[in-house]
Amino acid sequence: MKELPASQAYRVLEPGPIVMVSTSDNGKPNVMTMGFHTMIQHDPPLIGCVIGPWDHSYQALRKTGECVIAVPGLDLAETVVDVGNCSGDRVDKLQRYGLMTQPARDVSAPLLRDCLANIECRVVDTRLLDPYNLFILEATRIWINENRKERRMMHHRGDGTFTVDGGTLDLKDRMVRWRHLP
Numbered sequence: 001m002k003e004l005p006a007s008q009a010y011r012v013l014e015p016g017p018i019v020m021v022s023t024s025d026n027g028k029p030n031v032m033t034m035g036f037h038t039m040i041q042h043d044p045p046l047i048g049c050v051i052g053p054w055d056h057s058y059q060a061l062r063k064t065g066e067c068v069i070a071v072p073g074l075d076l077a078e079t080v081v082d083v084g085n086c087s088g089d090r091v092d093k094l095q096r097y098g099l100m101t102q103p104a105r106d107v108s109a110p111l112l113r114d115c116l117a118n119i120e121c122r123v124v125d126t127r128l129l130d131p132y133n134l135f136i137l138e139a140t141r142i143w144i145n146e147n148r149k150e151r152r153m154m155h156h157r158g159d160g161t162f163t164v165d166g167g168t169l170d171l172k173d174r175m176v177r178w179r180h181l182p
């Protein structure tokens with residue numbers, strides 16, 4: 001077998017769909033791309049997100065404690081990569097990339113209208129920020145956009161290449177131990 005450096009474990013264990021994170025700092029909305037996220041707990045629903053302190057979004061999230069995690073479909077692929085290659089410090093990314101927004105219910109960060117799903121989140125634990133830049137977020141509301149035709153999500157392989165969702169495999173009948181999950 002070919003050996004990969006241990007530092008590239010993330011390329012093997014993809015963390016989930018590539019997402020965009022919106023924040024709002026002093027009324028100025030911004031958006032970044034994020035691949036390093038993971039579900040932590042079902043109830044209350046906790047999500048772990050690694051956001052580097054070099055990102056403008058880090059400062060906004062630390063200050064406001066609020067964000068939206070938006071899941072884009074394949075039709076937004078190029079935008080997702082471009083959004084992750086520039087900073088809200090310098091450009092208004094929502095305007096530059098024509099991302100339409102609408103107000104969220106619980107948080108100041110905006111929902112991204114063209115995404116498949118938007119999750120409103122509040123920061124509930126910052127203890128792992130110093131060692132790992134890991135925000136623990138609680139999802140407070142989820143909005144699904146059922147009008148998007150393109151429903152395939154993208155999974156980042158760590159180097160600017162992506163695996164795209166294929167078919168759905170329904171093995172619910174075998175999930176005997178986990179039927180209680182919503």
Ligand SMILES: Cc1cc2nc3c(=O)[nH]c(=O)nc-3n(C[C@H](O)[C@H](O)[C@H](O)COP(=O)(O)O)c2cc1C
Pocket residue numbers: 018030031032033034035036037050051052054055056057058080081082083084085086087088089156160
């Ligand atoms: C595919 C992709 C995945 C990324 N994943 C992350 C991530 O998980 N965490 C992070 O801090 N930055 C990640 N980035 C980088 C940020 O999106 C990038 O630094 C962004 O420009 C920050 O924007 P901001 O300064 O406006 O917050 C990723 C970029 C790309 C293109």
